[in-house]
Amino acid sequence: MGKVVASIQPRGRGMSGKEFAAWWAKRPRLGQELADEVAQNMRELRNASRGTAD
């Protein structure tokens, strides 16, 4: 698998609501099919650790 390069993340301060809204609006879009696929992958991985308590 190729290396995934992440940006340096600012940890000192969260985005304000307005900053987040503006930033989110400018994101590159996955497109419907890929967004559906990734969401499904993430949901399956999370649900993999769901179970029934004793």
Added chain:
Amino acid sequence: MELLIDSCLLMEAERGRFALPEIDDKIEAVWICDAGVAEFLAGQPVKDEGKRKRWREFWDYLSQMPSLPLDRAACERAGELSYLARTKGFTVPLGDALHAGVADLHGLKVATLDVEDFKAMGIEPMNPRGSKHPPDQASA
């Protein structure tokens, strides 16, 4: 109020299920956490290189979001909250528990669709779909 956005919720917003910025008008600070970072990376497409390229462009942008760390304190809190849910008969996904641990440690409100999981851990979350749209835990 400061908000921790569940990674799965962000992807549901990317799917166009709701307009995410609408929830942020009165929010002082918005965060993701490192549990979400791991979930994003784990969920990337596997087979199609074209899809992976598009996903990487998306992730390079998304990774600019401020992310709270999964340190020892956060993991211990996550474990305690997950145990609390088990005492009530629920086994919550680890991803939910880690988000809950970080949020509880830092005093953040969690924005999520997995409402019942967080309630089982004693966390009252925000559901951006609102009460008219119940959580859809099993759906894609």
